[in-house]
Amino acid sequence: MAIKKVYFFKVTLRDKDGNDVDYKELKSLFINIIDLNAFERENFKAIDLTVEDEYRHIIWDVFEYKNSRLFGRLSKQRPSNSILKRDYKTMAKENIGNGDELAGGIEQYTYGSLDYETGIFSLVGALGAPNEKALSNVFWKYNRNYQIELVPIPNAQAIRNVYEGENSEITRVEIDVPLPDTGILQNVFKWDDKELLDAVGDRNLHAAIVLRPLSRKGKITIDSDETRGLLDCITKNKGGYNRARVKAKTRTLSLREYDLFEQNFSYPIDITIYHMVENKRKYFTVDELADIFKQNLVYSFETNRKLLKLLTDR
Structure with a gap:
């Protein structure tokens, strides 16, 4: 499994003069653009999002767009001479591509999904792949009567x-702190090997402190006053932590984890890459992975739908 994070963005639609337009118009606008400009493939439609100043191609493979959501794979062309294919039995290598990168190439990809009802875009990022800004290329290239802006949903607002x-x-608190000195390690863990303690102490490690109730249904704080007090204590001392996370719920929001160090709101997902x-x-094929990513994106959005609508006032 690979642990990845889904990030969420509020999509704002404007006309060419910068006036706000109802974001629910996005559905008909996207459908029209895709129907008129995409190449029909076996199980998806491909549309070129490359704009004039882009050095390499950006392609959007759209798997779903006419129902309640828009789901697709965003790809960015990579230099073919940066990838090597090798036979691990013989160690023989093989070049990828023929050197003509205008005719064809290799791509790094990620996945995104837009919920039409809320105008919230969910994205699983990947190094070297397009980010959420690539979606704005759709209107820049195919319909300049409109423009969109994707604004990350701030994590501070969720907290x-x-x-x-x-x-x-609050039902759970996990705080990462710098590794205690060797004396504390010796007392806590009963480690007597001085060479081991010295070696561990020199490796810039950190330790995690987890607070949780003994029973599965137990709580650390039992009301809003205690919750605010604990959050104030953690926030006040954040400078001494490497990470701080809490599991919390309210009367209207179900239990979930909040990372107090994250700038933008996110949700972790497990992506299974093989069976x-x-x-x-x-290992799953690229097309099989597309369905796995779709299921996880939809799940992460639906799990957080109520909170996301609250955060975006939609």
Whole structure:
């Protein structure tokens, strides 16, 4: 499994003069652009999002766009001489591509999904792949009567809803701190090997402190006053932490984890990249992965729908 994060963006639609337009018009606008400009493939439609100042191609493979959401794969062309194919039995190497990168190439990709009802875009990022800004190329290239802006949903606003929420409760706290000195390690873990303690102490490690109730249904804080007090304590001392996360809920928001160090609101997902066949790993194809990513994106959005609507006032 690969742990990835889904980030969420509020999509704003404007006309060419900069006036706000109802974001629910996005559905008909996207459908029209895709129907008129995309290449029909076997199980998706491909549309070129490359604009004049782009050095390499940006392509959008659209798998779904006419129902309640828009789901697609965003790809960016990579230099073919940066990738090497090798046979690990013989160690022989093979070049990727023929050197004509205008005719064809290799791509790094990620996935995104737009919920039409809320105008919220969900994205799983990947190094070297297009980010959320690539979606604005759709209107720049195919319909300049409109423009869109994708604004990251701030994490601080999500935490504020817990801080100010009714009947808020914290059920788990996890704080990463710098590694304690060797004396503390020796006392806590009963480690007596001085060479080991010295070696561990020199490796710039950190330790995690987890606070959780003994029972599965237990709580650390039982009301809003206690929750605010604990959050204030953690925030006040953030300079001494490497990371701080809490699991919390309110009267109207279900239990979920909040990372107090994250700038933008996100949700973790597990992406399974292979399955076992006759005791061997068989990796999913790119098309099979597309369906796995879609399921995870839809799940992450629906899990957070109520909170996301609250954060975006939609």
